[in-house]
């Protein structure tokens with residue numbers, strides 16, 4: 001039984017047991033168009049400003065037998081994120097989804113701590129420097145493709161979304177597997193196909209045990225899983241042999257991970273390192289966690305800069321000043337202040353990950369409310385980032401100047417801005433992603449000016465990440 005303990009104000013609404021109210025709420029959430037930046041979208045998305053106003057800062061729904069607490073209160077969000085052993089990630093039960101999500105993101109307590117410790121060195125700022133040339137190569141390839149589309153004209157209309165997805169996918173393949181880039185690319189193409197098949201399977205009518213029926217889809221999913229694992233295993237074996245012969249390149253994610261694992265095992269604790277199967281799972285996770293998230297950031301940045309060309313000009317001026325037409329380098333990228341403010345504001349309006357999910361295994365208190373074991377928690381990043389009580393009446397406007405003195409100055413340490421999550425499970429790849437995104441934007445600004453095309457239709461859709469449902473059609477002008 002849930003108890004309400006000492007909560008003030010009307011912002012806490014309990015919908016427990018009130019089926020009528022709950023059905024009404026779900027129906028409304030499904031039928032209201034989303035209104036962000038005053039652009040009405042044509043397809044329904046439940047993460048809208050209206051539902052925030054309607055339902056207060058904390059509310060409850062039932063999904064099947066388990067209650068779900070929806071949270072948009074920064075203090076409670078912080079409590080959940082900081083206490084990661086108490087409020088745990090929801091372990092993926094569905095064996096189909098487990099084909100995709102495993103590794104660090106799906107580990108808990110001691111297993112998570114061990115994996116995180118071994119993987120951490122791969123994302124150290126010092127190591128990231130070595131990955132910047134790979135970022136550059138992939139961005140240059142994309143920009144050359146864009147230039148080819150002009151066919152002698154000065155301007156060209158383009159849906160940039162698929163190009164940005166290919167960019168971030170190539171970046172992960174190169175940085176994860178270095179010299180085995182082409183094999184890495186094939187692995188990630190297979191992972192993408194697997195993702196589509198898993199989504200398709202989840203969306204179709206579920207019959208228990210049906211994954212064992214040898215349908216065309218099930219067979220393909222098995223084949224992909226085997227091919228991906230075999231390929232990564234073969235890259236790892238070759239890498240281990242090369243390292244023993246003193247020839248290995250240990251500057252890519254896989255190399256650093258193997259090195260860190262080897263050192264941990266050498267320190268001698270039983271079961272202290274990762275098995276080869278676990279290393280394989282982490283490699284698969286890099287792709288899943290780092291690809292769509294970064295392309296989502298880049299696509300919303302380009303859309304917003306196409307709408308707010310004064311900020312596009314300011315960002316381009318800064319890039320010109322720092323790099324003077326030369327290839328962007330790590331030091332310069334770290335000095336881009338306006339670009340950083342722009343990314344922060346893009347994340348506020350369109351966070352790549354719109355909600356974070358957690359669950360509790362034992363009765364727990366949160367913000368003075370006692371919650372039963374098995375309770376699910378949904379932390380609504382998108383709604384917190386759009387709360388006028390936190391951000392002011394201009395909350396829907398694109399105003400990068402909010403971040404002119406950094407994130408901490410705006411949030412004052414509250415969990416009111418959490419694009420990368422927070423607490424011990426904060427995104428391990430955030431520095432990697434920001435460096436990659438800065439390289440991409442700096443190079444795009446060096447080569448093009450861009451506006452929104454009249455055929456652009458604004459429809460942010462929360463799939464796994466926040467994606468432009470109808471793509472992102474821009475008009476590019478050569479500089």
Ligand code: HEM
Nearest residue numbers: 105289290293294297352353419420421425427428429433
């Ligand atoms: C713009 C880009 C990115 C965004 C917005 C983002 C966002 C996030 C968020 C919100 C979480 C926390 C999820 C939760 O608490 O439930 C997370 C975790 C994680 N991210 Fe990222 N991410 C990005 C890029 C990357 C990249 C490039 C990588 C790796 C190559 C990566 C790897 C991971 C991993 C492994 C975790 C799990 C960490 C753990 O549980 O300890 N992410 N990310």
